Amino acid sequence: MADRLAPVTDLARTRPLLLLIDGHSMAYRAFFALPAENFSTSTGATTNAVYGFTSMLANLLRDERPTHVAVAFDVGRTTFRTEQYPAYKATRDATPEEFRGQVPLIKEILATLRVTTLEKEGFEADDVIATLATRAVASGMDVLVCSGDRDALQLVGPEVTLLYPRKGVSDLVRFTPEAVEDKYGVPPGRYPDLAALVGETSDNLPGVPGVGPKTAAKWITAHGDLEAVLAAAPTIKGKAGENLRTHLDQVRVNRELNAAVRDLELPVTVEDLASQPWDREAMHRVFDALEFRTLRERLLAMVPDAEDDAAAFDLEVVAAVPGSLGTWLAERDGRTVALEVSGRGNPTGGDAWTLALADGTQQALVVDLTDLDPQDESTLAVWLADGAAPKAVHGAKSAVHALGARGLDLAGVVFDTLLAAYLCHPDQRSYDLGDLAVRHLRRELRAESASGDGQGALDLDLDGGGVETGAAVRAAAVAELVEVLRGELADRASGGLLADLELPLVQVLVGMERTGIGAAGAYLAELEAHFAAAVADAASEAYAVIGREMNLGSPKQLQEVLFDQLGMPKTKRIKTGYTTDAAALTDLFERTEHPFLAHLLAHRDASRLRQTVEGLIRSVAPDGRIHTTFQQTIAATGRLSSTDPNLQNIPIRTEAGRRIRRAFVVGDGYETLLTADYSQIEMRIMAHLSGDEGLIDAFRSGEDLHNFVGARVFGVTTDEVTSAMRSKIKAMSYGLAYGLSSFGLSKQLGISVAEATALMEDYFARFGGVRDYLAGVVEDARRTGYTATILGRRRYLPDLTSDNRQRREMAERMALNAPIQGSAADIIKVAMLGVHRGLAQEGLASRLLLQVHDELVLEVAPGERAAVERLVRDEMAAAATLSVPLDVSVGTGRSWHDAAH
DNA sequence: CGTCTCACGTA
DNA sequence: CGTACGTGAGACGT
Numbered sequence: 001m002a003d004r005l006a007p008v009t010d011l012a013r014t015r016p017l018l019l020l021i022d023g024h025s026m027a028y029r030a031f032f033a034l035p036a037e038n039f040s041t042s043t044g045a046t047t048n049a050v051y052g053f054t055s056m057l058a059n060l061l062r063d064e065r066p067t068h069v070a071v072a073f074d075v076g077r078t079t080f081r082t083e084q085y086p087a088y089k090a091t092r093d094a095t096p097e098e099f100r101g102q103v104p105l106i107k108e109i110l111a112t113l114r115v116t117t118l119e120k121e122g123f124e125a126d127d128v129i130a131t132l133a134t135r136a137v138a139s140g141m142d143v144l145v146c147s148g149d150r151d152a153l154q155l156v157g158p159e160v161t162l163l164y165p166r167k168g169v170s171d172l173v174r175f176t177p178e179a180v181e182d183k184y185g186v187p188p189g190r191y192p193d194l195a196a197l198v199g200e201t202s203d204n205l206p207g208v209p210g211v212g213p214k215t216a217a218k219w220i221t222a223h224g225d226l227e228a229v230l231a232a233a234p235t236i237k238g239k240a241g242e243n244l245r246t247h248l249d250q251v252r253v254n255r256e257l258n259a260a261v262r263d264l265e266l267p268v269t270v271e272d273l274a275s276q277p278w279d280r281e282a283m284h285r286v287f288d289a290l291e292f293r294t295l296r297e298r299l300l301a302m303v304p305d306a307e308d309d310a311a312a313f314d315l316e317v318v319a320a321v322p323g324s325l326g327t328w329l330a331e332r333d334g335r336t337v338a339l340e341v342s343g344r345g346n347p348t349g350g351d352a353w354t355l356a357l358a359d360g361t362q363q364a365l366v367v368d369l370t371d372l373d374p375q376d377e378s379t380l381a382v383w384l385a386d387g388a389a390p391k392a393v394h395g396a397k398s399a400v401h402a403l404g405a406r407g408l409d410l411a412g413v414v415f416d417t418l419l420a421a422y423l424c425h426p427d428q429r430s431y432d433l434g435d436l437a438v439r440h441l442r443r444e445l446r447a448e449s450a451s452g453d454g455q456g457a458l459d460l461d462l463d464g465g466g467v468e469t470g471a472a473v474r475a476a477a478v479a480e481l482v483e484v485l486r487g488e489l490a491d492r493a494s495g496g497l498l499a500d501l502e503l504p505l506v507q508v509l510v511g512m513e514r515t516g517i518g519a520a521g522a523y524l525a526e527l528e529a530h531f532a533a534a535v536a537d538a539a540s541e542a543y544a545v546i547g548r549e550m551n552l553g554s555p556k557q558l559q560e561v562l563f564d565q566l567g568m569p570k571t572k573r574i575k576t577g578y579t580t581d582a583a584a585l586t587d588l589f590e591r592t593e594h595p596f597l598a599h600l601l602a603h604r605d606a607s608r609l610r611q612t613v614e615g616l617i618r619s620v621a622p623d624g625r626i627h628t629t630f631q632q633t634i635a636a637t638g639r640l641s642s643t644d645p646n647l648q649n650i651p652i653r654t655e656a657g658r659r660i661r662r663a664f665v666v667g668d669g670y671e672t673l674l675t676a677d678y679s680q681i682e683m684r685i686m687a688h689l690s691g692d693e694g695l696i697d698a699f700r701s702g703e704d705l706h707n708f709v710g711a712r713v714f715g716v717t718t719d720e721v722t723s724a725m726r727s728k729i730k731a732m733s734y735g736l737a738y739g740l741s742s743f744g745l746s747k748q749l750g751i752s753v754a755e756a757t758a759l760m761e762d763y764f765a766r767f768g769g770v771r772d773y774l775a776g777v778v779e780d781a782r783r784t785g786y787t788a789t790i791l792g793r794r795r796y797l798p799d800l801t802s803d804n805r806q807r808r809e810m811a812e813r814m815a816l817n818a819p820i821q822g823s824a825a826d827i828i829k830v831a832m833l834g835v836h837r838g839l840a841q842e843g844l845a846s847r848l849l850l851q852v853h854d855e856l857v858l859e860v861a862p863g864e865r866a867a868v869e870r871l872v873r874d875e876m877a878a879a880a881t882l883s884v885p886l887d888v889s890v891g892t893g894r895s896w897h898d899a900a901h
Numbered sequence: 902c903g904t905c906t907c908a909c910g911t912a
Numbered sequence: 913c914g915t916a917c918g919t920g921a922g923a924c925g926t
Contacts, residue, residue: 581908607921639917816915
């Protein structure tokens with residue numbers, strides 16, 4: 001009786017718990033429960049089943065805390081059951097293509113979680129589960145079976161519970177023996193008897209007509225089991241009894257087929273299924289690829305620190321006392337010191353509070369920048385600005401901004417773990433230092449046993465991970481990552497890209513961000529008022545047409561008005577109904593001439609322009625200039641991007657839009673803005689990379705590119721190329737660099753697919769080198785796994801070998817475009833370095849302000865216009881030696897608009 | 902309040 | 913069913 005004193009829950013917890021999941025059935029449920037269109041990656045892969053399954057698994061791991069886990073899968077469609085009874089499951093629809101591709105992904109995730117997956121040729125997942133459940137019970141374990149197959153009900157017993165999905169995959173019903181009996185009127189062991197009588201439509205097993213679960217349960221209860229029911233069949237009365245007698249054979253077949261096999265030979269024992277530490281690096285890789293951010297967080301959040309396999313940093317943290325900094329640095333003279341700045345690294349309003357230095361040997365020095373002894377301050381300033389004192393940092397640009405705010409220059413940065421990680425894996429969305437530490441060092445960003453050495457003036461919060469310790473740990477992580485990432489970069493032959501391109505570019509970008517571009521504040525305010533008035537006018541006219549007010553900016557409300565209320569023809573389908581984008585509205589207007597559409601389009605245009613202007617006004621800094629931030633590690637192709645505000649998408653195509661460009665003006669003390677852009681750089685790179693003689697001739701001839709190509713394709717002279725012909729050729733030439741299909745070309749040009757195909761064939765007949773090059777790029781990338789630019793910048797495209805067509809074709813288009821867009825990015829970065837260096841060398845006061853992918857914007861100091869133009873033309877043209885010239889066009893003017901050409 | 906979707910600007 | 917980005921409004925779920 002003594003054991004009755006112990007709480008039942010504690011007793012239960014002492015027994016091991018095995019979780020067995022029917023992978024196929026649960027994934028299939030998830031596939032239909034979650035709308036596919038809400039779960040696709042940026043590369044177009046559908047992931048709804050993967051998401052649903054993994055989410056369910058995460059919940060089970062959290063709520064049930066199993067000690068052992070396994071997932072069983074079906075192998076193919078043929079099993080011993082289909083051999084025996086060909087009709088078994090014969091009515092099932094073919095598995096959707098979208099679903100099949102997801103099963104391997106689920107297995108990948110399970111592998112990272114170190115969950116055993118099992119499958120057995122000729123058997124179903126249920127048989128594997130039945131076998132394991134039986135063995136687990138025999139060895140004293142409790143078992144949870146998770147399956148959407150009702151046949152699993154027969155496994156339920158005192159130690160075995162079935163979790164059966166009621167709806168979707170998150171709402172699971174818990175079938176204990178009592179629950180089974182409540183619901184079906186028979187104990188779990190008799191459930192197959194009941195199912196044999198009732199039949200199972202989903203397995204294509206017909207039951208006895210007129211016999212449902214109630215009758216079947218009544219008979220089984222009355223006679224004991226199925227055998228007894230069958231034996232008593234002659235005496236059972238009524239229509240049901242008659243039907244039973246004519247279906248005895250079918251019932252026997254059913255009973256044979258629905259019996260789970262409990263003694264399969266399996267390559268593992270139940271003990272082998274014990275939970276193991278997760279492969280966190282692989283998890284990050286797989287979850288990154290699937291773009292499951294929150295799901296990864298949910299899983300990682302479940303790992304208690306004690307079970308965490310990732311170690312922390314074993315670090316001695318020393319707080320700098322007056323005079324100690326110089327000694328510490330001197331002791332490490334010539335060695336690369338990793339540094340971490342805590343603060344804000346914005347171009348304006350930056351600040352730095354703490355600086356941590358680490359040398360990669362478990363010691364870190366923490367310096368409080370807000371309370372520095374004058375002597376130390378000068379020691380630090382000299383060391384930081386010393387280009388010969390090698391340093392490593394995670395995110396050099398932010399560090400320069402942060403330190404710069406305290407008047408400290410940073411030079412001598414020989415390694416940047418952020419840039420290095422980007423060059424190695426340019427497709428990731430973030431390169432958080434903590435993630436890199438886990439991935440490459442298998443460490444968490446926390447201190448194992450931090451300690452001061454007695455001389456510390458700072459009161460370090462060692463256990464709680466205060467600012468100082470945090471900075472020290474990050475610096476230590478940087479120091480260690482340098483070694484690892486240097487190796488990874490070398491493996492990719494990309495060390496030069498970091499040292500000679502991206503790192504030197506940091507200082508150029510810092511200068512551009514810090515300088516900003518002049519903004520005409522009063523003019524911007526006028527523009528805002530002007531566009532706001534246009535918005536109001538368009539809105540009131542639109543309301544007048546439909547006789548009521550509405551939110552014209554709401555796609556949802558617009559759909560109601562256009563398609564329900566006004567009954568307009570349906571446009572292209574999107575997730576949430578029908579598109580109301582400008583192309584569709586313009587098309588609708590041409591067909592219906594409904595005035596509402598014209599007002600709506602005018603409203604769209606005006607409110608967009610107003611919104612752009614408002615954003616710019618908000619961005620004007622106290623110095624009257626706009627300071628964007630150039631992101632150096634975002635675009636997978638190697639381009640820069642611009643944020644806060646984005647100055648790479650300022651309107652230019654429409655007159656109204658160009659008015660916004662007039663707001664970007666030359667600053668006080670400068671003479672003019674100068675813009676310089678590469679003409680047709682992507683097509684020139686295409687000519688170079690493909691080596692196509694025709695295309696190379698086109699650029700060497702000095703003829704208009706599209707006229708030249710058009711003349712060849714259409715077999716006319718260049719002056720016979722009509723503007724219609726020219727625009728077709730232009731669309732096609734650029735489309736090729738994006739992986740355009742004949743379908744896409746036909747849509748864009750409004751011609752038939754056949755015409756588009758013919759046009760492409762004519763094109764390739766004259767420019768065969770282009771076709772061969774494009775085919776070769778994809779082939780090479782499929783073989784090597786990556787594409788490369790002219791400077792060797794790589795982009796890895798694992799999806800090129802995907803079984804999923806959508807995914808594979810997306811990767812193919814990326815492979816076509818990456819070398820071209822990426823080489824253009826390489827070239828303009830080289831040009832920026834050249835221009836920056838040239839300006840300094842020639843002692844010019846003019847400066848770089850912006851980069852817009854193929855264009856540079858400079859602010860020219862008085863009297864330097866000619867020198868700067870020459871310098872910029874030379875440096876941009878000389879940035880790469882291609883088999884075609886790099887043509888640069890230059891314009892100057894008081895505003896960005898006036899400097900256009 | 903955070904996250905997603907749509908729409909749309911640039912190269 | 914043409915690549916690469918960033919932003920803001922509305923819608924939606926927590």
